[in-house]
Amino acid sequence: MSAVSERRERERAQRHQMIITAARELAEAEGWEAVTTRRLADRVEYSQPVLYSHFNGKDAIVSAVALEGFAELADHLRRAREAADDLGQALRAVCGAYLDFASERPALYQAMFVLPTELRFASDETPAPMRACFEEFVSCFRPENKRRGLFAEVFWSALHGITVLSESGRIPAAYQDERVDFLVSQFADAR
Amino acid sequence: MSAVSERRERERAQRHQMIITAARELAEAEGWEAVTTRRLADRVEYSQPVLYSHFNGKDAIVSAVALEGFAELADHLRRAREAADDLGQALRAVCGAYLDFASERPALYQAMFVLPTELRFASDETPAPMRACFEEFVSCFRPENKRRGLFAEVFWSALHGITVLSESGRIPAAYQDERVDFLVSQFADAR
DNA sequence: AAAACTTGTCTAGCGTTGCTAGAATCCGGT
DNA sequence: ACCGGATTCTAGCAACGCTAGACAAGTTTT
Known part of the structure; x- marks a missing residue:
């Protein structure tokens, strides 16, 4: 060449x-x-x-942007989790970092989690940064917990629900902290 | 005339x-x-x-369809809740009814909870059917619970998160029941 | 060095979208 | 029978994602 x-x-x-x-x-x-x-x-x-x-089309461009977002989010979550002293604080820290990310970069968040995407989730071909994001949630649960994968999915889903409903004005912007506090407290014992 | x-x-x-x-x-x-x-x-x-x-435009048509959906969902949820024996079963029943609705009428669900809408949520002008839907969730928590409104918001958000992430293929379609079981169990003690 | 070919880029245009201006038509009231 | 107002249609605008085919630049072959 x-x-x-x-x-x-x-x-x-x-x-x-x-x-x-x-x-x-x-x-x-x-x-x-x-x-x-x-x-x-x-x-x-x-x-x-x-x-x-x-790119194959507009969707492929959106997906490429999303992939960048996953790398950044994984980094963001990892930092937050590692700064926490124990598993108890980790869940709360990762939670806060996730919501920060979503509210500071709403468009990026949309590309990752809302818009139609070409990226494959939870499969063999799932790119590393996406896996890493999910693994951060999994890491908030005890290694000996056999169902931590499932727990992480549900916890993440709940966070995502709060994010999109509040972003689209379907739940009030106020009391967001109280909602998150409550959510974390309900999952704390399941670690 | x-x-x-x-x-x-x-x-x-x-x-x-x-x-x-x-x-x-x-x-x-x-x-x-x-x-x-x-x-x-x-x-x-x-x-x-x-x-x-x-209609003012396409969004207004979507919103009109959504409003029909809210009336039907409220009815669906109410039936499920009333068929339950106690509050404990009510949460699980309403949860099941909600997910049924979402998976049987995905387009209607999208109009209600995903697409840009002209409908105002959680405000003075919120139409009755929408209020009714939310009240069904609130009713799954004890009347003496001062924070049942907030709890209902969070529980609903979690359900919504599970719904949209699984609909868009971002969490696997399998194990859906396990996820819901886990979610309900985590909120049971907060009633 | 000239010719042929490959590669990259652009102009132009297709079919579709949400939405609207203005012409045409219909119909009740005088 | 005619007028006036409401109603509905035809036609078209600007913008969308995407693509075919012309053109130019650079590389390789004769």
Whole structure:
């Protein structure tokens, strides 16, 4: 492989990342409904069809943004859990970190957990960052607990429910802390 | 008001309902992405613009369908709760009824709890059927429990989380019953 | 060095969407 | 019989995701 084609491949990878970043920034600034292929093409200063030489379609771009989000969320959760002294505090810490993430980056959260996605969850092909996120929840339960996987799923589901219902205005923004306190307290004994 | 204009008003109300019903049927048969204003107009055998003399836009139609759903869900939940012997079984019964509803009418559920809606939740103008749904959850907790409103919100959120994550394939379809059993057991002592 | 081919990018356009302006039509009241 | 107001339709706008085919740039072959 020549030096020229190496450069080209490098440039191509850069552009690939530019598209993802542009999509993410646009979504975080104006919401996903404002992210159109035309506006994306404008931002990366290429014409519309080049997007389709990098991604199969708009959903694939959203999924790529989501994957970035999973890596960041995994990191965020891990830090919170490791800063906790014991398992009891870990659940609460991970919980707080998760809700922080969701409320600070609502568009990113949507790409990960709400919008139609091409990413496969809970399967053999599930990318590492997604596994890592889930494992953070699992780690909040005792290793000897045979059902910790299931418990983690349910706890995560509850957190997700609170997140999306409050984001869409279906439960009041007030009393969010009380809700979370209650949720954690109800799961504390199941660790 | 003449008899003629009375008839016209009656016909108008019928057409109003036809639009809602058509939207609902189309959504339940092919999903909301297949519900377009043109296909709706076709179904009710009028031209597109008449939809806009009944509703402010597509979102308003979705919201009207959702409101029908709330009435049905309230009824469904109430029956389940009243068939239960005590409060302990009530929580589990309402829970089962809720998940039944969600899995049997996924499109209707989406209109109610996922899609952007014009309906106001948890406010003074919240329509009665929506209040009724929420009250069914509240009624699963003891009347003397001062925080039953908050508890109901959290329990409902958890159920919703399980519903949407499993509907979108983000948690496996299997083990759903185990998840629900676990959830109910964790909230049983908080009644 | 010229010709042929491959690769990358762009212009232009298809079919669809939600929504609306303005023409046409219908119908009751005088 | 005609007028006026309400009702409904035709036609069209701007925007969407996506793609075919023209064009240009660069690489390889003769």
